[in-house]
Amino acid sequence: MDLKWVISEEERTRHDALFYSQKPKDQYLSGEQARSLFIRSKLPLPELSKIWLV
Numbered sequence: 001m002d003l004k005w006v007i008s009e010e011e012r013t014r015h016d017a018l019f020y021s022q023k024p025k026d027q028y029l030s031g032e033q034a035r036s037l038f039i040r041s042k043l044p045l046p047e048l049s050k051i052w053l054v
Helices: 009-021 031-040 045-053
Strands: none
Touching: 031 045
C-alpha cells in the first residue's frame, strides 16, 4: 500500500463534506464539478496532474 495516500478519519470527513457539497448525481461529479473542486483544493499541480491521469 502506498502510505502517502492514506488519510486520517478527520481528513476523510472533511473531504466527504466537500464532495457532497457539490451535490453529486448518483455518487458522481461532472467533469466541471470535479475540476472546480480539485482546483479549490490547493493541491500542488504535480499532485493534481497525477489525479487527472488516473
